[in-house]
Amino acid sequence: MTNRFLITYGYYFRNYYRSRSFYLMLLLVLLISGLMVYLSFRYINKLPDFIPALKGKTISTSLKEDLFLYIWAFVLSDLPVFAAVFFGSPAISSEIENRTAFQIFPLPIGRSVLLMGKYLASVSVTLAITAIYVFMEFITYTLVFPTQIPVTFLSSLGLLVVFIFSISAFTFLVSSIFKKNLYAYITVFLIYFIIFSAINIVFELIYSYNPFFLLANAASIVERVFINVSTSTFAVNNSIAGAPFSSIMVSLMVMVLYLVVSIVASLLLFENKEVK
């Protein structure tokens, strides 16, 4: 069982990292991180201007570091979404559309093993892509600031990893529903960037309530561990301190919940998948 899982994982991982999607994402990440490096050096002294409450004020070095990490993490938290869309959205639908299911379904291996192998391969390439950005962030930080990188950076990375698992599982679930890759791509984008935002706006404006249960909101904890300002919400009671432990735990729980529900539902759908 373990051996078959590892074989499946290796097989899919290889197929992923040789794919055009991988190189496209790699290029995108290199461009984005290159731009971030440039902007970091260019605007390092104007960092407070990014937060309206701090505009024109002199701030401490530690707050400056947090602002720096916040802005990098703000961009970082969207990278897994794009990577997961590239790698996860067509994960199951492509088996039907590209007819590879006819090769893998008759193999003496459980479909759950196939799905989990592919899922972990997708997570791995997403982690590899985001690791490049994180590495650039780390190098830039050490060049800009003489101090050691704060522990919250590690918390942010830990939450990022959970988010990658979570968003990848979510894209696998969407992919399990469709037989065409395009539908899966569009649906993930629609849900994450349009439907989640719409729900957010409605809750914030009408009920003055932060819909913490949305994956996009939970994912913002990756940057909010540095400064508790969420640009994805209209909440007014934000602070320039890092998010409290309770907020971190709630966001973590939401991401884990999405992960578990999505994986279980994907497994059920994939297990019963038929190809006419």
Added chain:
Amino acid sequence: MPTLEIKGVSKNFGSLQALREITLEVETPQCIGILGPNGAGKTTLLKIITNILKPSEGKILVNGVNVNQNPTKALEKIGALVEQPEFYPYLTGRETMNFVARIKGMSSSESAEEIKRLGKITGITEYLDRKTGEYSRGMKQRLGLAVSMIGDPEIIVLDEPTFGLDPRGMKEMRDILIRIRDEKNTIILFSTHLLSEAREVCDRVIIIDNGEIKFNDEIKDMNGTKMRIRGSFSNVKNTSNGLNMTINGNEIIVEIKPGSTRNLVLKELMGMGVEIDSVEGMDRMEEVYLSLVQ
């Protein structure tokens, strides 16, 4: 000895009944050709055997193991090439075969040996290190066949394996199947549109039409009793001479009755004034197929 039991298998797609209570037991190694027109249910049956589709009713047992209930165990004994094969495009033929070999429990060295052996048999050795995304239709078909043969499965399921191949490729593919049939202790199930192919490769023929098995018999029992004659029949004076024949334009199909011979019938026809251009023996498979398939 491998066994394959198909017990009362039906498959519905909405209101369409694609298969109706198919029952078939294969207990000896043999090659079975599944014939039938488009949409008859041939591929659906093969897909159910290989766990790509699930039966609406009934069950498939491979060596007594239910494919639907315990697919991992049942499929250990099956090699399959269903529909036109497609592979992950960024992996090479060797990597594709290695994956299947390892899944089937082979070690790395055993897998390498198996890939070498099957590469040679299917004629894809020189393409094995190319990515499958660069393969032609025929190469994919050969790779698909090689994959289906990994680990010497006891049951090989092939869905129109010669489809899309050039005449030379078709001949080579048939030769491979004949070799497996003759050398291995294997049940081969393969669907085809070509009666000649079934006749050349198979021990037994099943004809499916409208989701039902209409015919199931051994090839050796299918010697023909009819001939197809092409020529001019305008001078035929008398057709009521006891010959059982059907005239259709410039073609006549005539039955060779027990006790008579092909030469006697031809002599009789010439005596009737038939000018013969060509004579072609029809085997019973063709007769049966044409009479059963609407």
